[in-house]
Every structure is written in C-alpha cells, then in structure tokens.
Amino acid sequence: MPESPVLDDFDRDILRRVQLDARITGEEIGAEIGLSAAAVQRRLKRLRELKVIIAEVAIVDPKAVGQTMSFVVAVEMERERADMLDAFRAAACADSNVQHCYYVTGVADFILIVVARDMDDFEAFTRRLLFDNPNIRHFTTSVVMGRDKAGQVLPL
Amino acid sequence: MPESPVLDDFDRDILRRVQLDARITGEEIGAEIGLSAAAVQRRLKRLRELKVIIAEVAIVDPKAVGQTMSFVVAVEMERERADMLDAFRAAACADSNVQHCYYVTGVADFILIVVARDMDDFEAFTRRLLFDNPNIRHFTTSVVMGRDKAGQVLPL
DNA sequence: CGTGAAATTCTTAGATG
DNA sequence: CATCTAAGAATTTCACG
Numbered sequence: 001m002p003e004s005p006v007l008d009d010f011d012r013d014i015l016r017r018v019q020l021d022a023r024i025t026g027e028e029i030g031a032e033i034g035l036s037a038a039a040v041q042r043r044l045k046r047l048r049e050l051k052v053i054i055a056e057v058a059i060v061d062p063k064a065v066g067q068t069m070s071f072v073v074a075v076e077m078e079r080e081r082a083d084m085l086d087a088f089r090a091a092a093c094a095d096s097n098v099q100h101c102y103y104v105t106g107v108a109d110f111i112l113i114v115v116a117r118d119m120d121d122f123e124a125f126t127r128r129l130l131f132d133n134p135n136i137r138h139f140t141t142s143v144v145m146g147r148d149k150a151g152q153v154l155p156l
Numbered sequence: 157m158p159e160s161p162v163l164d165d166f167d168r169d170i171l172r173r174v175q176l177d178a179r180i181t182g183e184e185i186g187a188e189i190g191l192s193a194a195a196v197q198r199r200l201k202r203l204r205e206l207k208v209i210i211a212e213v214a215i216v217d218p219k220a221v222g223q224t225m226s227f228v229v230a231v232e233m234e235r236e237r238a239d240m241l242d243a244f245r246a247a248a249c250a251d252s253n254v255q256h257c258y259y260v261t262g263v264a265d266f267i268l269i270v271v272a273r274d275m276d277d278f279e280a281f282t283r284r285l286l287f288d289n290p291n292i293r294h295f296t297t298s299v300v301m302g303r304d305k306a307g308q309v310l311p312l
Numbered sequence: 313c314g315t316g317a318a319a320t321t322c323t324t325a326g327a328t329g
Numbered sequence: 330c331a332t333c334t335a336a337g338a339a340t341t342t343c344a345c346g
Contacts, residue, residue, distance in 0.1 A: 004220060015221065018214035022178050025321060036333055041322060052220040057213065058174035060310050064160055064208040065171065067310055072258055072267050093304045096311035102269075104228055106298035111228045111267075113258075115310065142262035148249045154216050154223055154271065155252040181340060192314055197341060 005050045010035060012156040014043055015052070019153045022056040067115040069122060070099075070144035074108035075130065078137045085109065088135065097125045108140075161206045166191060168312040170199055171208070175309045178212040223271040225278060226255075226300035230264035231286065234293045241265065244291065253281045264296075 007015075013033040017024055026037035026044070033040075047053045062070065077084060085103070092101045092112055100113040116122035130139050163171075169189040173180055182193035182200070189196075203209045218226065233240060241259070248257045248268055256269040272278035286295050 004222070007221065012221075015214070015216055019216055020211075020213065022212045022214045027321080037321080038323080038334085039332060042331085045323090050220070052217055054215045054217050055176075056178045057176065057215060058171070058178045059210045059213060060171055060175055061208055061210050062310055064206070065163065065168075065310055065312055066160070070258075072260055072262075089302075089304065096309075099305060099308040099310075101304045102226075102228055102298075102300050103302040103304075104298035104300050106228075107296065108298060111298065113308075140263065142258075142260035142264060142267065144258050144260050146245075146259040148245065148257045148259075149255060152255040152269075153252075154218055154221055154255075156221055183340080193340080194315080194342080195313055198313090201342090 005052060007052070010039075011043055011047065011052075014040060015047065016153075016156055018044070018053070018056070062115050066117050068118065069116045070147065071112075071114045071116070071122060072142040072144060073112040073114055073126075073130075074140045074142075075110040075112065075136060076107070076138040077109045078135045080109065084135045088133070091129060091133075095125065095129055097121070098129075161208060163208065166195075167199055167203060167208075170196060171203065172309070172312055174200070174209070174212070218271050222273050224274065225272045226303065227268075227270045227272070227278060228298040228300060229266075229268040229270055229282075229286075230296045230298075231266040231268065231292060232263070232294040233265045234291045236265065240291050244289070247285060247289075251281065251285055253277070254285075 010033060014029055017029050017032070026040035029035075030037045030040045035043075044053070062068075075088070077088065088110065089101060089103060092098050092110065097114050097116055098112055099115055102111040103109070104111055114122070114125060116125060126139075126141075130136055166189060170185055173185050173188070182196035185191070186193045186196045191199075200209070218224075231244070233244065244266065245257060245259060248254050248266065253270050253272055254268055255271055258267040259265070260267055270278070270281060272281060282295075282297075286292055
C-alpha cells in the first residue's frame with residue numbers, strides 16, 4: 001500500500017481548479033490562491049509525478065461523435081472464480097464500447113457503462129461480450145436517458 | 157436538436173489523442189497525423205467552440221485525496237413524476253460525494269457513482285440524500301472493489 | 313493548409329527568507 | 330525546503346500567402 005502523499009492547502013486549491021479546467025494557466029491559479037506562477041507549476045509537476053493527478057484528458061461529447069446511446073449494464077458471473085473475473089474484466093476493458101468498468105460486491109459482479117452508435121451496435125456488443133460467454137449467469141441493461149457530472153470533481 | 161458538426165479523419169485523429177492526453181502538443185499530434193502544429197491548434201480551437209470537446213480536465217486519484225471508497229447506488233423512486241425526478245437529480249448533482257448521476261429506464265430510476273472518505277461519510281450521504289427523502293422507494297448499494305478505464309475514450 | 317512572426321505559457325537558474 | 334524574480338525554451342496564436 002503506497003502511503004498517501006502529503007498535500008497542503010495550496011495543493012488542494014490547485015487540484016480543485018485543474019479538475020474543472022486543465023488548461024488554466026499557472027499564473028491564473030497563482031493569482032487566485034496567492035502563489036507565483038512558477039510555484040504553481042512546480043506543485044503541478046509534483047502532483048503529476050506522485051500520480052495524484054492520474055491524467056489530463058479531453059472530455060468528448062459522445063453524441064457529437066455519433067455515440068447516441070448509453071447504457072448501464074450489471075453483470076452477474078456464474079461462479080466467482082478469480083481467474084474468470086479477471087478474464088472478464090480484461091475483456092470488458094479492451095472493448096471499445098465500454099466506457100467504465102466497476103468491479104463490485106452485491107447483487108452484481110460488474111457494472112459497466114457502455115456507449116453505442118445505435119441499437120444494432122449495442123446488440124453486437126452484448127453478443128460479443130455477454131451472450132457468447134458461458135461464465136455469465138445473467139445481466140440487466142438500463143438505458144441512460146440523461147447523465148450529469150461528466151467531469152467528476154472530488155471533494156477535497 | 158443541434159445538428160452534429162462535420163468531423164473529418166483529421167479531427168477524429170486529434171480527438172483520439174487528446175482523449176488520452178490533453179497536454180500533448182500540437183506539434184506532436186501534427187507529426188503523427190501529417191499536419192502542421194498550427195493546423196492542429198486551429199482544429200482544436202474549433203472542436204472546443206463546437207463543444208465536441210466539452211472540457212479538458214485533470215483526473216485526480218480519489219485515494220490520493222482521502223476518498224478511499226466508491227459505491228454504485230441504484231435508486232428507485234416512489235412515483236415517477238417529472239418534477240420529483242428533476243428535484244432528485246438536482247440534489248444528487250449538487251452533492252459533493254456524487255461523481256456521476258445517470259438517469260435511466262429499467263428497474264432503477266437513477267444510478268449514482270458515489271465516493272466517500274469512509275463508511276461514516278457514506279452513511280451520512282445516504283441519510284442526507286436517500287433516507288430523508290420520502291419519494292425514494294428503495295435503493296441498493298454495491299461497493300466498488302476496483303475500477304478501470306478512468307479516463308474514457310470514445311470509439312471514433 | 314503552411315510558414316514564420318508575435319504573444320503567451322512553461323521551465324529553469326540563481327537569490328532570499 | 331519552498332518561495333520569488335528573471336531569463337530562457339517551448340507552445341500557442343495570428344497574419345499572410
């Protein structure tokens with residue numbers, strides 16, 4: 001277990017802002033929190049190296065690129081053998097329609113967030129990943145009508 | 157319904173890369189896809205203005221900032237009245253523990269992805285948003301053991 | 313779209329508390 | 330040890346062809 005890096009109030013202030021906008025300049029952040037641009041950049045560099053900041057990414061609107069539908073799929077495995085779970089996890093992550101893969105305890109074993117161009121695309125996905133897999137006992141699909149909080153912001 | 161903007165192969169190439177790393181330079185992208193740095197930047201600017209790129213954000217490791225637990229919560233409302241659904245949706249989005257809020261059809265009405273510092277924090281969350289709400293018939297909690305695909309990449 | 317210049321931002325170096 | 334200022338390098342933006 002890697003011990004948590006020490007973050008002070010400046011670090012948290014910086015994280016709050018870059019979670020909302022990664023293109024904000026060091027100068028702008030510095031002016032708001034009372035630090036020079038160089039100090040902000042140095043802290044950002046450290047936060048990246050420590051993997052407190054895992055990545056800086058562009059969020060693309062799924063609808064703008066033809067992915068008009070989203071689904072939440074809860075998957076229940078036949079028997080909870082570690083190698084089977086790992087195999088499914090790897091297959092799910094490798095599938096381009098899978099946006100998020102949560103490995104959970106409870107009624108389901110996996111919760112997947114899935115996008116698709118249309119119903120045919122989604123059906124092809126279920127056949128590929130779910131129907132053709134004998135280790136899957138059962139799965140339920142929920143159609144997403146709307147989503148909020150696309151870019152997550154953690155409470156600091 | 158806003159008509160989808162026209163994207164060519166260059167745009168899709170650019171989107172593929174900035175979804176993985178928003179800090180990649182225009183020059184680097186240009187070298188890979190055969191465009192000048194200026195042309196890449198021009199296209200990026202257009203994709204931002206068209207809201208094809210919704211945002212560019214830093215992804216922070218929840219564990220690194222003390223959010224050690226994650227949950228998937230499926231919420232079933234008492235009666236599906238539009239104003240009630242909207243009210244819950246707004247309350248969920250406003251809650252700092254809620255990372256994602258999906259409004260779905262199926263057995264549940266909402267699927268929430270929730271983070272918490274510890275079990276007490278999660279209990280406080282359920283009381284605040286769920287137990288104290290008479291419009292909620294039922295909810296089920298799944299504890300997240302692991303997650304993959306933090307930064308989503310859309311198939312283009 | 314590409315080129316090249318101008319403006320902005322990031323990085324590095326040296327000095328200070 | 331982290332900060333600041335200032336110089337230097339890199340990136341983005343802009344005007345023109």
